[in-house]
Amino acid sequence: MSQINLDSKIPSGPIEDKWTNHKFDVKLVNPSNRRKFSIVVVGSGLAGASAAASLGEMGYHVQMLTYHDSPRRAHSIAAQGGINGAKNYRNDGDSVHRLFYDTIKGGDYRSREANVHRLAEVSVNIIDQCVAQGVPFAREYGGLLDNRSFGGAQVSRTFYARGQTGQQLLLGAYQALSHQIHLGNVELFHRTEMLDLVTHEGRAVGVVARNLITGAVQSFSGHAVVLATGGYGNVFYLSTNAMNSNASATWRAHRKGALFANPCFTQIHPTCIPAGDEFQSKLTLMSESLRNDGRIWVPTEFGDERSAASIPESERDYYLERRYPAFGNLVPRDVASRASKREVDSGRGVGPLKNGVYLDFAASIDRLGEETVKERYGNLFQMYERITGEDPYKTPMRIYPAVHYTMGGLWVDYNLMSNVPGLYVLGEANFSDHGANRLGASALMQGLSDGYFVLPATIGDYLAPQLGNSALGTDEPVFVEAQSQVQERVKSLLAIKGSRSVDWFHRELGKIVWDNCGMARSKEGLEKALVEIPTLRQEFYNDVNIMGHEETINQSLEKAGRVADFLEFGELMCRDALDREESCGGHFRVEHQTEEGEALRDDDQFAHVSAYEYTGDTAQPVLHTEKLEFESVAFAQRSYK
C-alpha cells in the first residue's frame, strides 16, 4: 500500500488570522509568468466558472471543459433561495464568527474548522463581487440590498434574486468567463465530457475527454487540473440534481489515486414535491426560503382523508413549531427531513399516496396579502402548480424530503488540493466545508468562495516551483495510454448488447441506496446493500443494452459510463455509512439516536474525516482518517429547541 500522508496544511495561528497569514506565506507566480502556465478546469458551474474566469483574469491560460452545450447550463443554475454573506446589514448580531459558528454547528462538527472560517470571511467579498458584476439581487426601496433568513440561522444573512439566485450568480460567473474567452485567456470546450484523469510521476497532468458530438476521444494537458464537477446525488436515481449530474469525474480521479472523503454524508432536502408515479424522472425542489413564510403541518388524526381546507386548526399538528420552538419551521434540513419522515412513517402523511406533509401559506397570505407572497415566491408557486396541477395560493403545498446535495467528495487540503499533487477540487465535488450537513444558501457561497477567492490565491504555491517546465505533450505515452483505455471502455460498453436499458440499472441502484442508505440507515440494511450493489454491477456488465454507436451523440452511451461509475461509488458510500457507527447531520444510523429520536454523535470515535483509497478492488478500499480538531468551537449537542 502506498504511503499517504493526509496533511491538511492548516496554517498555524489564531483562526481569524490563518487565511490572511496563509495568503502571505504561499508562493506566488509573477503576473508576466502566469501565461506560461496552463490549467485544465473541468465543470462550468459556480465553482468552475468563477475559477476559470478569475484564473484567466490573472493571466493563466485556462482550458475549460463542460459537457453542456453552454457553460451557463450547469446545475448551479437551479439553486433557488439564496446565498449567505456575513454582512450584518440587518443589524441583527451577525458576524463572520457567527456564520462560522452556525456552519460548524449545522455541519454537526464534522467539517474542518479552518476551511469553514475562511468560507465565512470570504462570504462578504462574494456579495461585493457579485453586485459589481451586475447580479440583480433583491433591493429595498432605498436601493440597499434585501435579506431573508434560512434554516439553521437566527439572523437574516441570505441575499437573493427572487427564486432564481443560483441562475443569477451563475450568469454572473458565466459572463465573467465569457469575457475571458473573448480575450483568449480561456479556451472553451463545450459538449466535452471528462472520462479520465491523467497522472505522471504521481502528479495530475491532464484529462482525457470525449467530444459528445463526434465521439472523438481527446487529451487535455496542463500544469494543474481543477475538478469542479459537482456532487453524486444522482446515485439515488431520483434526486433534485439535473439529469446529467454525475460523479464520473471525481470517481475516475479516485481510481487514479485521489482519496474520497465522507461519501456517506448526503443531504436530504426537506421541501421537495413528493414523487408521483413510476415514470418520474427526477424530483423538484421547492426552495427552503418558503419555510420563512410557510408553516409545516400534518393532520393530528392518523389516516385523515379530509382535504386540507376542511381540517380545522385544532386538528392540525404543526410539528416543527411544537418540537423546536426556537427555530420552528426554520430548523436545519436534516432535522426537518427526519421529522417529516417520522410523520409520514407514522401514517399521518397527506396526498393521494400519503407520502407528503403540508407546507401552508394561508397564515402568511392573511398577514401579508397575496401580492407580497406572490412577489417573494411567485415563480416557485407557479412551478408547483405546473407540476402538480394544484394552486398553492388556495391549497397548501404537499412536500417531502428528497436527495439534494452531497457533503462528501474528494479529500482536499487547505489549499483545495487533493492528495494527488496538481489536482484541485472545488465546490460540491470536494468535502471540506459542510461537514455532515450543509446549511441552506451555503452551497452557492462555497462554490464562489472556492472559485473566486481561494483557488486563485493558493494555486500559485504549487505552480511557482514549476516555472520553466512546459506542460506535458498530449502525444506523451501517459496520454496515449489513457486515451486508448478510455476508447476501449467505450467500445466494451457498446459491445455488451444485453437486454436491459441503462435507466433500468440506474433505477434499481437508486432503490437499493435510497432504501438502505437514505434518510435512515441500519447495519442490517447497509450489509444487504453491500451484497446487492456488486450483484447489480455484475448484471450491468452482462446485460446492459446500449443502442447506436460511438461516433455521434449517443446519450445512452454517456449515461452508461456514468451509471457504471455510480455502481462502484454506491458501494463505497454504503461501506462508509456502515463504518461510521454514529449519527451526525444527514447520516442517521438508527442504532445511534437519543431517546427523542435525534442524531447521537460519537465524538470520541468519529470526530474525523474518513478518506478512502482505491485499491483496484471496490470491496477493499483502504480507510485513512484525518482527525478534526476544534479549537474555536466546543463540541455540543446540536439543539434547535
Added chain:
Amino acid sequence: MQVNLKIWRQSGPDSPGAFHNYEVPNASPDMSFLELMDVLNEDLQTKGEEPIAFDHDCREGICGSCAMMINGRAHGPETGTTTCQLHMRKFADGAHITVEPWRAGAFPVIRDLCVDRSAFDRIIESGGYITAPTGTAPDANLILVPKEVADSAMDAAACIGCGACVAACPNSAAQLFTAAKLSHLNLLPQGQPERYKRTVSMVNEMERWFGSCTNHGECSAACPKEISLDFIAMMNRDYVKAQFKQRRFASQT
C-alpha cells in the same frame, strides 16, 4: 392516455432528416413531456431501435437545455412554460403531436432534436458582461439600485437562453435574447460605463448570426420566461444613441 407522435429524426448535421411516427399507448396525464420521451426511448431500445436524442438537464425550467417545437410552437401549447415543465394533462387522449428541433440557420441540427446554440455564447462573449475582475469590488451597499430598477433588470435577467425566441421568429432573429441581456446590464448603475460599447458589440455580433427583427412579437409570446418586447425597444434606443453618443462625455447627461 394514448398519444401519437410525429418526430423529426436526423442522424447527423449533414444527413437528411425525416419525420417518423411513434405511438405511446401508456402515457400518464401527470408525466412531463420529457418523461413521455423517456418512455418512448425505453420502448425504442427494447425494440432494438436507437433512442431519440434531445437536450435536457434540470427539468425544472431553468437551465434552458430543452428545446422542442411541439405542434409548431416553441415549447408547446402552454404559455410561459418550458418543454420540461409541460405536462401531458394539457393534451387530449389520442392526441397527434408533431415534435421538431428548433429551426434556425444559426442553430444547426446536430442530431434528432439537438441543435447547436453556440451563437448565443458568441453574443455574450462579445460584450454581455460588466468588467469587474475578481477582488476589485467595493462594498455591495455602496452601489444603490432603486428597487424598481432592480426589478426590471431581474425581469430581463430571467432569460434562460433556450432559444425559443429565435425558433418562434419567422426571421430567426435573436433580438429578444440579446435585448434581455443588454437591458439587464444597461439598466443597472454598474452597467453604465460599458453601456454603449456593449450595445454596439452585442448587436453587431447578433447580426452576424441571426436574421432581422420585423416586430412580429412571436419571440415574446413563445418565451417561457415571458420576457417583454419592451426590452427590444430599449436595445434599439440604446443602439441608436450609441451611434452619436460622444462616449468621452458619456457621464454628462
